[in-house]
Amino acid sequence: MAEIALYRKYRPQSFNHLVGQDNIRQTLLNAIKGGSISHAYLFCGPRGTGKTTTARLVAKAINCTDLQEGGEPCEKCEFCLGASDGRLIDLIEIDAASNRSIDEMRALKEKINFAPTRARAKVYIIDEVHMLSKDAFNALLKTLEEPPSHVYFILATTEAHKVLETIISRCQRFDFKRISIKSIVARLGYIAQQESVDAELDALELIARNVDGGLRDAIGLMDQLTSEGKLTYASVKESLGVAGFKAIEQLYSQIVEKDTAKALSTINEIYFDGYDLNQFAKDFLEFLRDQMLAAVKENDHAKTVLLVEMIDQFQWAYEIGRSAVIPQLPLEMAVIKICSVGVVSVEEKVEKKVSKKEETKSVPDEEEPLIVAEQEKADYVIDLSLESVKRNFPRILENIDNPAIKRSFQTGVVTKVTDAEITVSFATNFHLEKINNVQGHDVIERAFKKVFAKSVKLNCELGKVNIGHKEKANDAVDKAVADLGWEVSEG
Numbered sequence: 001m002a003e004i005a006l007y008r009k010y011r012p013q014s015f016n017h018l019v020g021q022d023n024i025r026q027t028l029l030n031a032i033k034g035g036s037i038s039h040a041y042l043f044c045g046p047r048g049t050g051k052t053t054t055a056r057l058v059a060k061a062i063n064c065t066d067l068q069e070g071g072e073p074c075e076k077c078e079f080c081l082g083a084s085d086g087r088l089i090d091l092i093e094i095d096a097a098s099n100r101s102i103d104e105m106r107a108l109k110e111k112i113n114f115a116p117t118r119a120r121a122k123v124y125i126i127d128e129v130h131m132l133s134k135d136a137f138n139a140l141l142k143t144l145e146e147p148p149s150h151v152y153f154i155l156a157t158t159e160a161h162k163v164l165e166t167i168i169s170r171c172q173r174f175d176f177k178r179i180s181i182k183s184i185v186a187r188l189g190y191i192a193q194q195e196s197v198d199a200e201l202d203a204l205e206l207i208a209r210n211v212d213g214g215l216r217d218a219i220g221l222m223d224q225l226t227s228e229g230k231l232t233y234a235s236v237k238e239s240l241g242v243a244g245f246k247a248i249e250q251l252y253s254q255i256v257e258k259d260t261a262k263a264l265s266t267i268n269e270i271y272f273d274g275y276d277l278n279q280f281a282k283d284f285l286e287f288l289r290d291q292m293l294a295a296v297k298e299n300d301h302a303k304t305v306l307l308v309e310m311i312d313q314f315q316w317a318y319e320i321g322r323s324a325v326i327p328q329l330p331l332e333m334a335v336i337k338i339c340s341v342g343v344v345s346v347e348e349k350v351e352k353k354v355s356k357k358e359e360t361k362s363v364p365d366e367e368e369p370l371i372v373a374e375q376e377k378a379d380y381v382i383d384l385s386l387e388s389v390k391r392n393f394p395r396i397l398e399n400i401d402n403p404a405i406k407r408s409f410q411t412g413v414v415t416k417v418t419d420a421e422i423t424v425s426f427a428t429n430f431h432l433e434k435i436n437n438v439q440g441h442d443v444i445e446r447a448f449k450k451v452f453a454k455s456v457k458l459n460c461e462l463g464k465v466n467i468g469h470k471e472k473a474n475d476a477v478d479k480a481v482a483d484l485g486w487e488v489s490e491g
């Protein structure tokens with residue numbers, strides 16, 4: 001149980017060191033300074049967010065004989081020290097999960113009437129209070145109705161909705177938030193430094209992302225996964241069963257390329273490699289979000305629409321994943337929906353737009369550019385710059401009538417624009433090759449002309465763009481993709 005030892009060692013002994021609960025800290029310190037500590041608190045919130053730690057700090061502040069100016073307990077008097085190492089008789093901690101009987105509560109009720117042994121006040125901390133039986137709840141309620149002046153209650157729960165309303169209404173309630181990844185990483189970094197652990201930042205972040213805002217679990221994991229004074233990303237990844245970045249990128253390109261069969265086999269590989277699919281879905285969603293934000297920044301409308309669709313589907317898969325009978329099934333369905341139904345609907349939307357536009361034109365523009373130019377002069381984009389081509393990328397896409405070419409072209413990023421030529425980079429050879437046949441170039445150049453009323457040459461290249469934010473990983477994927485040619489099966 002080494003991890004518990006490390007957690008205990010770094011359990012905050014002052015409000016100042018409490019991580020990630022700024023509002024609660026301030027309100028409590030104000031109450032302590034103002035001498036208005038409530039006789040009954042209810043601390044609600046997810047596990048490991050500091051409820052019990054805060055409860056102990058309040059208990060110390062109630063009894064401390066040398067309270068500091070800011071309201072902090074002194075950490076030196078016998079009550080502070082006693083509370084810190086669990087020797088203070090008048091601080092009574094009850095775990096309702098294991099002491100749930102009515103007799104326990106009756107005994108508690110009787111004991112309450114005795115004055116504190118040494119301290120100024122008796123403080124009862126009842127953890128997981130929602131686990132109390134109904135009768136025990138009622139017994140507790142009676143004592144809460146008329147608490148003796150020397151008694152304080154701090155109730156804590158991870159499931160506030162299971163606590164009786166009559167109890168809640170008699171307590172001052174605080175809702176503890178999940179601690180942010182940033183705060184957890186900062187705290188882990190501090191502990192690593194104190195313990196002379198050589199910890200990779202990536203490793204700390206990966207831990208923080210996997211504890212759902214709970215600092216206790218984070219510290220426990222860090223302790224558990226540190227070996228010979230080192231904590232590496234690779235070891236954390238291996239232990240947590242987090243699918244690597246490569247699997248995420250792989251699945252992403254397969255979906256973008258509408259390769260349903262390969263995407264489904266990737267999901268099954270991840271599953272049979274022993275990864276937790278829910279964790280994978282979560283990591284994948286984070287990756288998609290990064291891509292979406294980048295696409296919005298690049299004014300890449302088509303890509304943004306596709307990513308919103310993907311996020312929708314994978315969010316759904318993540319939500320039902322917990323109760324799925326066949327673990328892979330929700331992810332498989334998400335892939336199928338995006339690769340077929342989802343994208344068809346996105347394309348339909350785009351096509352509808354195009355056909356609507358065409359309806360309003362009296363003459364098909366392709367053969368008679370002069371007439372169209374006259375009719376729709378204002379509709380042409382005059383400015384031929386990188387910025388404007390990027391901005392009008394969705395319009396170019398709308399004018400590509402070949403769906404396969406459109407799909408490939410929308411994965412590209414415009415990188416250079418001159419009077420005579422536009423350059424578009426692709427992350428994978430697959431798309432590049434599709435565009436690089438003569439027809440692909442013609443179709444796109446025609447679409448470009450419709451938007452800019454200018455003939456330019458299309459230049460396509462393999463670049464380090466589009467799929468991921470890590471160039472290194474991208475190169476590896478590109479190379480793998482190029483080597484496989486997307487036709488060779490892995491077996």
Ligand SMILES: [Zn+2]
Pocket residue numbers: 063064065066067073074075076077078079080081
């Ligand atoms: Zn003290």
